[in-house]
Amino acid sequence: MTRPLLGCIADDFTGATDLANNLVRAGMRTVQTIGVPAGPLDASADAVVVALKSRTVPAAQAVAQSLDALRWLQAQGVQQVYFKVCSTFDSTPAGNIGPVTEALMDALDAPFTIATPAFPDNGRTVFKGHLFVGDVLLSDSGMRHHPLTPMTDANLVRVMQAQCQRRVGLIDHRTVAAGQAAIRARMAALQAEGVAIAIVDAVSNDDLLRLAPALKDLPVLCAGSGVAIGLPGNFGLSPSAQTARLPAPQGAQAIVSGSCSVATNGQVADFIARGGAALAIDPLRVAAGEPVAEAALEWARPRLAQGPVLVYSTAAPEAVQAIQAQLGVEAAGALVEGCIARIARGLVDVGVRQLVVAGGETSGACVQALGITQLAIGAQIDPGVPWCHAQPTCAPEGLHLTLKSGNFGTPDFFTKAFSALALAVAAAETV
Numbered sequence: 001m002t003r004p005l006l007g008c009i010a011d012d013f014t015g016a017t018d019l020a021n022n023l024v025r026a027g028m029r030t031v032q033t034i035g036v037p038a039g040p041l042d043a044s045a046d047a048v049v050v051a052l053k054s055r056t057v058p059a060a061q062a063v064a065q066s067l068d069a070l071r072w073l074q075a076q077g078v079q080q081v082y083f084k085v086c087s088t089f090d091s092t093p094a095g096n097i098g099p100v101t102e103a104l105m106d107a108l109d110a111p112f113t114i115a116t117p118a119f120p121d122n123g124r125t126v127f128k129g130h131l132f133v134g135d136v137l138l139s140d141s142g143m144r145h146h147p148l149t150p151m152t153d154a155n156l157v158r159v160m161q162a163q164c165q166r167r168v169g170l171i172d173h174r175t176v177a178a179g180q181a182a183i184r185a186r187m188a189a190l191q192a193e194g195v196a197i198a199i200v201d202a203v204s205n206d207d208l209l210r211l212a213p214a215l216k217d218l219p220v221l222c223a224g225s226g227v228a229i230g231l232p233g234n235f236g237l238s239p240s241a242q243t244a245r246l247p248a249p250q251g252a253q254a255i256v257s258g259s260c261s262v263a264t265n266g267q268v269a270d271f272i273a274r275g276g277a278a279l280a281i282d283p284l285r286v287a288a289g290e291p292v293a294e295a296a297l298e299w300a301r302p303r304l305a306q307g308p309v310l311v312y313s314t315a316a317p318e319a320v321q322a323i324q325a326q327l328g329v330e331a332a333g334a335l336v337e338g339c340i341a342r343i344a345r346g347l348v349d350v351g352v353r354q355l356v357v358a359g360g361e362t363s364g365a366c367v368q369a370l371g372i373t374q375l376a377i378g379a380q381i382d383p384g385v386p387w388c389h390a391q392p393t394c395a396p397e398g399l400h401l402t403l404k405s406g407n408f409g410t411p412d413f414f415t416k417a418f419s420a421l422a423l424a425v426a427a428a429e430t431v
């Protein structure tokens, strides 16, 4: 059994599969665990990603969960730790990116680290410390309306500093463009000035590939999934077609969506416009104690033979705000997550074996309701979104699952995901 070289802690479940996907594509055999496993890793892997649901819990809980994950990763013998955060830096002034990063630095005795959410393949670029989402600043993007972590400041040095005790600085694009030696020199200079955490500019994959070798000796990194594209090389690994093989798909197809992002709203509209079978769930009826999940399952069951069904709470910002005003932000989130998770479980119980889940928090709730403990990572559908495979007790013969980050995927994602799975598995069989 190969021991993992890179140990990753992801603050949500979609983020974990996003990171695992980039590691696999860059050549690392990667296993994703749901939460911290009770025993040692029972698979050979170059990297292991521990998926937590810690992005929006109170900071002290996020720190405790992350340190628990760290202890388990250390017991597996990992050489470097990667704290995976969102490419839109989802957090609040209370955390959790800063507190968790600093707790990991303390635990690993790390005097210095970097933090960068850059993921150019998905339009996340960092320039002069400012995060862009596509062509606009983070603060002008749909993230300003996020139900749980509205992002209203694009200056990441300022955002990170507000969450940290240590001083935060910047490694800017000129330094990154100058390559490994310049980046290492800048890291040393920042440290000499008393800076312990540096936001790093990156506007292209070339920037990330130049950055990676300079990170080789850091005990812990804080990043979106983009930084992962250059890390396998630090361990002498390179891409291989064998790292992303999954079993052939079977069973019925379904999508559940609790993401309210601009991208997901577009994907729901596209699926409906193509004539897909779709059912909206009303959070107020959930709050009133009506049997919303049971009704959704009754609606879905006879339709599953005809093609994928979609059950969604996805709504536009004004509708989400109206629900939150009545129920409270956290209560609304938890109620809707719980309802969608029951629906996901019910769908699998009646034969769904290819399941798309949209939304990070939503994915966390669904994966927990399905009793999934470990995921194998397969081919990418869109940047940051791979198909995965699990064998939970409720589907012992296997379940294909994709956890779509709210912000990721093309408008036709809910349709093309299923054809992409069939194609990827067929292509892998011919390799």
Ligand SMILES: Nc1ncnc2c1ncn2[C@@H]1O[C@H](COP(=O)(O)OP(=O)(O)O)[C@@H](O)[C@H]1O
Pocket (backbone or CB within 6 Å): 147, 148, 258, 259, 260, 261, 264, 283, 313, 314, 315, 319, 320, 323, 324, 332, 333, 334, 335, 336, 337, 358, 359, 360, 361, 362, 363, 404, 405, 406, 407
């Ligand atoms: N119609 C709605 N009204 C209020 N909250 C909602 C609604 N639909 C979903 N939510 C909540 O919004 C949050 C969306 O977060 P998440 O699932 O992480 O999506 P994303 O990946 O887009 O961030 C969840 O807590 C979910 O339960």
Ligand SMILES: O=C(O)[C@@H](O)C(=O)COP(=O)(O)O
Pocket (backbone or CB within 6 Å): 012, 014, 015, 016, 018, 019, 085, 086, 087, 088, 224, 225, 359, 360, 361, 384, 404, 405, 406, 407
């Ligand atoms: O880095 C990213 O953007 C994603 O991997 C991610 O973390 C997804 O989070 P959600 O948008 O909450 O799904």
